[in-house]
Amino acid sequence: MKHYYSLNEYYKNKYGTKVYKLSISGGMTCPNRDGTNGARGCIFCSDGGSGEFAEQFCQDIGAQLENAKKRVSAKIKDGKYIAYFQPYTNTYAPTDYLRRIFFEAIQPNYIVGLSIATRPDCLEDDKIELLKEINVIKPVSVELGLQTIHSKTAEYIRRGYPLSEYENAVKKLLEAGIEVVTHIIIGLPGETNDMILDSVKYAGRFSDGVKLQLLHVLKNTDLYEEYKKGAFETLTLEKYTDIVCRAIELLPENVVIHRITGDGDKRLLVSPLWSANKKKVLNYMNREFEIRKIKQGSKLIEKKT
Ligand code: SF4
Numbered sequence: 466m467k468h469y470y471s472l473n474e475y476y477k478n479k480y481g482t483k484v485y486k487l488s489i490s491g492g493m494t495c496p497n498r499d500g501t502n503g504a505r506g507c508i509f510c511s512d513g514g515s516g517e518f519a520e521q522f523c524q525d526i527g528a529q530l531e532n533a534k535k536r537v538s539a540k541i542k543d544g545k546y547i548a549y550f551q552p553y554t555n556t557y558a559p560t561d562y563l564r565r566i567f568f569e570a571i572q573p574n575y576i577v578g579l580s581i582a583t584r585p586d587c588l589e590d591d592k593i594e595l596l597k598e599i600n601v602i603k604p605v606s607v608e609l610g611l612q613t614i615h616s617k618t619a620e621y622i623r624r625g626y627p628l629s630e631y632e633n634a635v636k637k638l639l640e641a642g643i644e645v646v647t648h649i650i651i652g653l654p655g656e657t658n659d660m661i662l663d664s665v666k667y668a669g670r671f672s673d674g675v676k677l678q679l680l681h682v683l684k685n686t687d688l689y690e691e692y693k694k695g696a697f698e699t700l701t702l703e704k705y706t707d708i709v710c711r712a713i714e715l716l717p718e719n720v721v722i723h724r725i726t727g728d729g730d731k732r733l734l735v736s737p738l739w740s741a742n743k744k745k746v747l748n749y750m751n752r753e754f755e756i757r758k759i760k761q762g763s764k765l766i767e768k769k770t
Contacts, residue, residue, distance in 0.1 A: 469722045482544060486547045487549060491522070492566075494557065495584070497510070509686055511685065511730065512685055527569055530573060544575075546576055547579065548579050550570070555581045560589075580607075582608040582610070590637070593638065606645070607644070608676065611664070612648060615656065618655060622653060635672070644674065645674070646673065649678065652679060652699060652700040654696060658711070665677070672720060677709055677712060679705055680699060684735055710754065
């Protein structure tokens with residue numbers, strides 16, 4: 466079990482201090498929801514567009530940032546922050562509108578960077594140009610919800626774009642000098658461990674950072690309907706931890722691991738319920754990482770003697 470490059474460590478190296486992400490809303494929808502690709506969204510996506518913890522949308526981006534900052538300011542003294550447009554698809558709007566909200570978001574002195582969650586099929590050239598322009602002022606990173614490289618699963622979850630679309634977008638972003646973070650969901654129905662690890666390995670080749678997310682079943686999603694029918698089971702903590710350990714082994718050392726689990730909104734969470742206790746989950750996972758490191762260490766000693 467090797468050491469992994471955590472987001473905290475990365476931010477400390479990059480900004481010289483602890484940095485928090487302030488999750489805000491750009492007021493956009495998503496092509497999987499507005500009828501362009503479909504109206505029901507990805508099969509696992511909640512009504513909140515996978516961003517339940519973000520600030521409610523209001524036109525005043527500065528006010529959203531201030532509110533979000535107030536919520537964490539007790540934990541962080543003189544820290545720095547990243548403005549994080551999280552829910553729905555945050556480049557799914559005319560470029561003029563994006564220009565206004567993104568520039569507003571990087572305005573405050575305490576904001577050191579901009580992070581944008583979006584889809585690869587919503588990154589037209591003029592939007593990449595805009596991000597490139599902002600990147601010169603404050604670093605920009607783009608998060609892409611790839612989730613899987615397997616077309617059968619992508620179809621099942623209604624991702625709504627082919628893998629080639631992701632590759633095109635990543636190529637353009639990297640050429641523009643913009644950081645790419647790829648989301649992979651662990652535990653998607655029908656996927657074996659090998660399939661999951663193939664997706665992780667692939668994401669590691671193309672990305673500066675990877676977010677590993679546990680599949681959650683949330684109320685009011687089509688995934689919940691599938692779950693009720695018994696179409697699949699969610700992972701146990703032990704199985705999930707084992708896959709994450711193997712995923713970390715596969716990722717290049719310089720790839721930042723932004724997240725090793727997710728915490729779905731407790732009011733909506735149906736399964737796995739163990740994931741609701743984030744602190745306990747992270748303690749268990751970190752303990753497991755240490756045990757594996759010790760075991761690997763002793764194997765090396767055995768080899769030497
Ligand atoms: S692309 Fe994102 S916001 Fe849109 S339906 Fe899928 S998960 Fe939800």
